[in-house]
Amino acid sequence: xxxxxxxxxxxxxxxxxxxxxxxxxxxxxxxxxxxxxxxxxxxxxxxxxxxxxxxxxxxxxxxxxxxxxxxxxxxxxxxxxxxxxxxxxxxxxxxxxxxxxxxxxxxxxxxxxxxxxxxxxxxxxxxxxxxxxxxxxxxxxxxxxxxxxxxxxxxxxxxxxxxxxxxxxxxxxxxxxxxxxxxxxxxxxxxxxxxxxxxxxxxxxxxxxxxxxxxxxxxxxxxxxxxxxxxxxxxxxxxxxxxxxxxxxxxxxxxxxxxxxxxxxxxxxxxxxxxxxxxxxxxxxxxxxxxxxxxxxxxxxxxxxxxxxxxxxxxxxxxxxxxxxxxxxxxxxxxxxxxxxxxxxxxx
Amino acid sequence: xxxxxxxxxxxxxxxxxxxxxxxxxxxxxxxxxxxxxxxxxxxxxxxxxxxxxxxxxxxxxxxxxxxxxxxxxxxxxxxxxxxxxxxxxxxxxxxxxxxxxxxxxxxxxxxxxxxxxxxxxxxxxxxxxxxxxxxxxxxxxxxxxxxxxxxxxxxxxxxxxxxxxxxxxxxxxxxxxxxxxxxxxxxxxxxxxxxxxxxxxxxxxxxxxxxxxxxxxxxxxxxxxxxxxxxxxxxxxxxxxxxxxxxxxxxxxxxxxxxxxxxxxxxxxxxxxxxxxxxxxxxxxxxxxxxxxxxxxxxxxxxxxxxxxxxxxxxxxxxxxxxxxx
Numbered sequence: 001x002x003x004x005x006x007x008x009x010x011x012x013x014x015x016x017x018x019x020x021x022x023x024x025x026x027x028x029x030x031x032x033x034x035x036x037x038x039x040x041x042x043x044x045x046x047x048x049x050x051x052x053x054x055x056x057x058x059x060x061x062x063x064x065x066x067x068x069x070x071x072x073x074x075x076x077x078x079x080x081x082x083x084x085x086x087x088x089x090x091x092x093x094x095x096x097x098x099x100x101x102x103x104x105x106x107x108x109x110x111x112x113x114x115x116x117x118x119x120x121x122x123x124x125x126x127x128x129x130x131x132x133x134x135x136x137x138x139x140x141x142x143x144x145x146x147x148x149x150x151x152x153x154x155x156x157x158x159x160x161x162x163x164x165x166x167x168x169x170x171x172x173x174x175x176x177x178x179x180x181x182x183x184x185x186x187x188x189x190x191x192x193x194x195x196x197x198x199x200x201x202x203x204x205x206x207x208x209x210x211x212x213x214x215x216x217x218x219x220x221x222x223x224x225x226x227x228x229x230x231x232x233x234x235x236x237x238x239x240x241x242x243x244x245x246x247x248x249x250x251x252x253x254x255x256x257x258x259x260x261x262x263x264x265x266x267x268x269x270x271x272x273x274x275x276x277x278x279x280x281x282x283x284x285x286x287x288x289x290x291x292x293x294x295x296x297x298x299x300x301x302x303x304x305x306x307x308x309x310x311x312x313x314x315x316x317x318x319x320x321x322x323x324x325x326x327x328x329x330x331x332x333x334x335x336x337x338x339x340x341x342x343x344x345x346x347x348x
Numbered sequence: 349x350x351x352x353x354x355x356x357x358x359x360x361x362x363x364x365x366x367x368x369x370x371x372x373x374x375x376x377x378x379x380x381x382x383x384x385x386x387x388x389x390x391x392x393x394x395x396x397x398x399x400x401x402x403x404x405x406x407x408x409x410x411x412x413x414x415x416x417x418x419x420x421x422x423x424x425x426x427x428x429x430x431x432x433x434x435x436x437x438x439x440x441x442x443x444x445x446x447x448x449x450x451x452x453x454x455x456x457x458x459x460x461x462x463x464x465x466x467x468x469x470x471x472x473x474x475x476x477x478x479x480x481x482x483x484x485x486x487x488x489x490x491x492x493x494x495x496x497x498x499x500x501x502x503x504x505x506x507x508x509x510x511x512x513x514x515x516x517x518x519x520x521x522x523x524x525x526x527x528x529x530x531x532x533x534x535x536x537x538x539x540x541x542x543x544x545x546x547x548x549x550x551x552x553x554x555x556x557x558x559x560x561x562x563x564x565x566x567x568x569x570x571x572x573x574x575x576x577x578x579x580x581x582x583x584x585x586x587x588x589x590x591x592x593x594x595x596x597x598x599x600x601x602x603x604x605x606x607x608x609x610x611x612x613x614x615x616x617x618x619x620x621x622x623x624x625x626x627x628x629x630x631x632x633x634x635x636x637x638x639x640x641x642x643x644x645x646x647x648x649x650x651x652x653x654x655x656x657x658x659x660x661x662x663x664x665x666x667x668x669x670x671x672x673x674x
Contacts, residue, residue: 101535
């Protein structure tokens with residue numbers, strides 16, 4: 001993990017060995033003829049072997065941003081724009097459709113929340129796995145596929161012998177999630193693994209196994225990962241750095257310890273406050289008032305202003321805050337008018 | 349496949365419809381070899397009622413109706429199969445391409461073209477196509493294209509939207525499934541998505557549609573030939589036989605009308621039944637719920653479905669499909 005007090009470029013973290021860099025990412029859906037800016041001014045930077053958490057409420061644009069990074073949005077109704085989208089020195093925006101396809105699953109893969117539905121029910125596991133090897137492992141001949149699949153499955157703790165002819169429904173959810181990880185990591189050039197709520201649908205014991213598996217992959221293959229989750233305990237356990245999203249925008253980026261110890265953005269502060277602590281005094285649990293704003297209507301000022309406990313007055317309602325460096329180290333930033341004011345942001 | 353056959357033969361009704369379908373296929377394949385007379389051989393007696401010599405009697409010029417029926421069945425049934433085969437391949441591909449590009453220009457162009465075809469009544473469009481193209485002698489390489497092939501092609505064209513629309517709808521639903529996203533996230537090619545992932549998962553409704561399409565194609569062929577715009581005399585098909593029979597019905601020559609009519613009715617019945625049963629059996633989601641006590645409720649559902657849609661050969665299947673698969 002990188003700790004670089006002043007090495008960051010403006011507007012984002014700059015880890016020492018950067019493998020993925022996203023700047024100014026905007027994703028706009030068309031919904032009933034109206035544009036819905038689901039992700040705005042998204043920024044992210046991931047270093048080699050670093051695990052970055054992407055947290056936020058449902059509908060805050062986490063998954064949308066992740067899909068945009070991998071180029072999975074299609075259709076006339078979704079518009080993706082970015083100022084910078086660079087994977088290991090390669091500008092992803094300049095790629096042809098065919099080149100972009102090779103990147104997917106080759107250098108950057110994604111694992112999904114629902115392993116059961118992520119497999120084609122009509123084909124055996126072995127047949128689906130072989131297709132992926134055919135796409136991304138030119139070093140292997142067809143006769144070597146099955147041995148390699150067994151090896152890759154063994155890597156994720158599944159004994160694949162005799163199971164390649166089984167259909168997805170013959171496996172448990174935890175097994176399928178691990179098979180999906182094995183498939184996603186089949187390429188030798190893999191640099192970044194995107195995990196979209198990859199452990200949300202698993203029970204706690206299986207979740208722990210999968211998280212351990214991801215951690216081991218990071219250790220052994222120096223993979224960078226982006227974990228999208230709304231489970232802050234997963235973040236605390238797994239991540240080096242955290243990006244907090246709210247209503248389609250990045251509101252705070254910080255080292256995982258700083259984020260939990262010294263959250264700078266009021267949203268992060270209120271989010272952490274909403275975690276129930278045990279034992280607690282028996283009083284009411286803290287709940288953030290209000291709801292996520294509708295994105296199909298224009299928002300003036302700070303998106304979080306209507307729910308903010310530390311509202312500053314008219315500036316919050318009229319001027320959208322920029323991401324600014326905070327008191328935290330490692331190039332931490334937050335988008336709040338409180339940052340850098342004469343009265344420093346205090347910890348609640 | 350074997351499993352499907354076993355399940356289809358388990359129930360009496362499906363066994364009957366399967367046997368019926370097999371009968372018609374056999375009739376088309378080997379029927380003419382059993383014809384006692386030539387199709388156009390003139391006998392000594394005109395308008396003779398059925399007898400040991402002429403099982404289905406003779407027609408106005410003394411031709412053996414049984415022989416003509418066997419030859420005509422081959423034409424009618426073959427035209428149906430060729431038309432549906434053509435429509436299924438072309439329609440499924442077009443529909444899938446449209447469904448994958450849903451909302452984009454390619455989709456609009458394909459589907460508006462389908463709408464153009466659909467906007468004409470079947471019985472108008474088929475004669476127009478055969479009439480316009482059929483004026484000249486057509487050759488496909490060295491092989492001359494007969495009027496039968498032309499009718500088959502015309503019906504095929506007219507049935508394309510039936511398959512295209514169902515395919516597009518299924519593809520659009522499947523495209524939202526996680527496994528398609530997963531395939532794309534792993535760098536799957538367009539053809540991986542189209543043929544490996546989408547096709548097997550939308551095949552079932554297409555097969556069902558084919559069974560209904562067969563019934564429809566045979567009806568249309570008969571109607572067009574009856575009007576004298578399809579298969580031309582002296583060639584025989586169920587439709588032309590009925591057309592020949594028309595003038596003699598008043599003189600009590602019932603045998604000219606009954607056999608082709610019954611054949612058409614039975615064919616339509618058998619393939620509509622088969623379509624219904626296939627729809628129930630091929631529903632991929634029903635397969636998993638059939639385990640345990642799901643069986644009984646699935647059976648009930650089947651009976652009700654059969655009652656509702658027997659005898660319908662139109663596109664409504666698509667909507668009932670959608671409702672029952674979810």
